[in-house]
Amino acid sequence: xAVPGDPPNGTPDGIGGGDEExxxxxxxxxxxxxxxxxxxxxxxxxxxxxMGEHAPAVRSRSLWSGxxxxxPRTGTPGRGARQGMLLVLLIATAFAVAVYMGVRNPYVPPAxxxxxxxxxxxxxxxxxxxxxxxxxxxxxxDSPAADYRIGAAGITLPAARRTHHFTxxxxxxxxSIAKDYLVQSSLDPDVLSGTASRPVRVLLDPGQLAQFDESxxxxxxxxxxxxxxxxxxxxxxxxxxxxxRVRVSGSLAVxxxxxxxxxxxxxxxxxxxxxxxxxxxxxxGASLFTVRxxxxxxxxxxxxxxxxxxxSSAYVMAGPQDCATEPAEGFRPLxxxxxxxxxxxxASDPYASGHPRRTxxxxxxxxxxxxxxxxxxxxxxxxxxxAPPPASVSPLR
Numbered sequence: 001x002a003v004p005g006d007p008p009n010g011t012p013d014g015i016g017g018g019d020e021e022x023x024x025x026x027x028x029x030x031x032x033x034x035x036x037x038x039x040x041x042x043x044x045x046x047x048x049x050x051m052g053e054h055a056p057a058v059r060s061r062s063l064w065s066g067x068x069x070x071x072p073r074t075g076t077p078g079r080g081a082r083q084g085m086l087l088v089l090l091i092a093t094a095f096a097v098a099v100y101m102g103v104r105n106p107y108v109p110p111a112x113x114x115x116x117x118x119x120x121x122x123x124x125x126x127x128x129x130x131x132x133x134x135x136x137x138x139x140x141x142d143s144p145a146a147d148y149r150i151g152a153a154g155i156t157l158p159a160a161r162r163t164h165h166f167t168x169x170x171x172x173x174x175x176s177i178a179k180d181y182l183v184q185s186s187l188d189p190d191v192l193s194g195t196a197s198r199p200v201r202v203l204l205d206p207g208q209l210a211q212f213d214e215s216x217x218x219x220x221x222x223x224x225x226x227x228x229x230x231x232x233x234x235x236x237x238x239x240x241x242x243x244x245r246v247r248v249s250g251s252l253a254v255x256x257x258x259x260x261x262x263x264x265x266x267x268x269x270x271x272x273x274x275x276x277x278x279x280x281x282x283x284x285g286a287s288l289f290t291v292r293x294x295x296x297x298x299x300x301x302x303x304x305x306x307x308x309x310x311x312s313s314a315y316v317m318a319g320p321q322d323c324a325t326e327p328a329e330g331f332r333p334l335x336x337x338x339x340x341x342x343x344x345x346x347a348s349d350p351y352a353s354g355h356p357r358r359t360x361x362x363x364x365x366x367x368x369x370x371x372x373x374x375x376x377x378x379x380x381x382x383x384x385x386x387a388p389p390p391a392s393v394s395p396l397r
Contacts, residue, residue, distance in 0.1 A: 114300075115207025115310045120229025122221070124327045125290075125319025125366040126341045133336020136243035136273035136286045143288055145247040145271040152183045155268065163256035171254055171262065171386045174299045177203070177309050178252055178264040181297065185231035186270050188250075192241055194233045194330055205303060219329040226328035229314040232270065232291055235330035236277060242286040243273035245253025257298070263312075266295045285335040290366070292317040304378040323363035342367075 081135050132139060140146060148154055157175045164166040174359045181203050190196035204212055212230060219227040227233055234240065250268025259264045270291045294315040303309060312387060318327060322341045334341070 008132060013284050018339045034077045049114070065082045102314075112172065115205040117211050117224055118229060118310055118311050118314060119223060120314040120316070121223065121224050122228050122314075122318070122327045123364055124321045124323050124325065125317055125361060125364045126323050127320035127334060127338065128340060128365050130340075131287050131334050131336050132318050133287050133340045134284050136245075139273060139286060140247060140271070140287050143271065145249070145269075145288070145290075148247035148249040148269075148271065151187055152249060153181050154178070155182050155250065155252075157250055158254070159356045165259040165263070166256060166262055170301075170304050171375070172256055173304045173307070174262045174264050174297075176308050177299065177304070178266055178295075178297050180307070181309050181311070182266060182268060182293075182295075183245065186268070186291070186293065187246055189241065189244060191231050192234060192272075197231065200231050204310055205308050207257075208310060211352055221326055221328040228316060228318070228327055228329070228331060231329045232272075232293070234272075234274065234289075239274040239289070239335075240277050240279055240334040241272055242275040242281070247274075249269040260300055262299045262304075264299070266296045266297070268293055274333050279335075285336060287320075287333065288320060289321075289331065289333040291331070317364065319364075319366040 113349045132142070133321060140148075157172075157179060160168055160171040160175060162171060181200070184199040184203060188196070188199050191199055195353060197212075201209065201212055207279060211224065215225040215227050215230055230302075248270055250266065252267075253265045255263055255265075270293065272288045272289045272291070274289050275281060275286045295311060297309040298312050299309060318331050319333050320338070321327065322334060322342070325332050
């Protein structure tokens with residue numbers, strides 16, 4: 001017997017027949033739960049929404065369409081859209097904060113903030129007799145600098161050994177940086193002529209750059225801002241270097257002052273052949289000018305990595321020059337033939353090894369040149385240490 005709803009010609013083969021309850025439903029096993037419906041990518045418009053001409057039959061249910069759990073006719077975004085917009089807002093906010101913090105606070109601590117200022121003492125030495133003149137080679141041969149080495153070769157490094165908290169390599173680095181500083185500040189032709197200071201500046205701890213720049217711009221004999229405490233510089237209106245082959249002798253020593261700092265003590269004598277700047281060059285118009293520099297340079301671990309130094313103290317004796325001149329800005333050597341200008345203070349010998357005889361005031365007398373044979377061989381300089389300064393000058397730290 002036909003069942004209402006069956007096809008007119010009967011049920012096709014393979015589909016089944018008879019009562020409805022005996023016919024399997026091919027969609028009966030499919031369950032469309034609420035999550036499945038909500039996640040559908042297409043949603044059919046209602047009949048009222050389809051009344052408009054050319055209205056589409058379905059709408060997109062993507063995350064950005066607002067087709068979430070909210071009603072389609074309200075025009076308000078659904079839960080999924082709100083979550084998506086919130087996620088985008090959080091990402092944009094985090095990115096903006098990261099950019100802002102990177103620009104305003106790069107998390108780099110200020111370099112060199114713990115550097116102590118340089119304490120310097122510069123003592124001019126007046127001649128004890130008439131200043132000898134002649135050819136540079138002849139002057140050197142008749143002076144205590146006859147056996148000194150030339151230029152950087154006279155700055156020899158001692159044997160390096162590790163300390164309690166620093167490796168041998170770090171000790172070698174400290175000594176080599178100290179040598180670089182001496183070479184640039186005592187031998188560079190542009191530095192000596194007063195036309196450049198950058199070769200020295202780039203070797204300084206950033207914490208001392210402001211003091212260095214002030215010393216170069218406005219030199220002063222106040223014990224902190226003497227240009228000649230940082231480097232050797234001749235007044236270009238007074239004298240120029242007549243021979244670039246500067247004679248050098250001295251020594252370096254290193255010690256660990258605390259678990260974070262190495263200190264290198266340098267004690268060197270530099271002998272320059274100079275001539276008057278206003279006089280045309282003459283073969284026999286040169287004279288010798290001697291500078292004894294005792295420096296203390298300190299290095300923390302960052303300094304050793306970046307190859308820079310903190311110059312903590314400098315004691316300088318230089319002559320022959322007139323004690324009435326201020327040596328803070330630049331040295332003013334007396335020309336050949338000039339006579340003594342100061343009488344009274346004891347002589348100070350810048351060539352003496354060990355503890356040099358220091359002047360008792362802010363000016364001294366250049367000791368007469370000793371015989372060349374009395375000068376120790378520069379290839380094996382004797383151990384030297386810094387003697388305590390007189391009470392009348394700024395103390396070394």
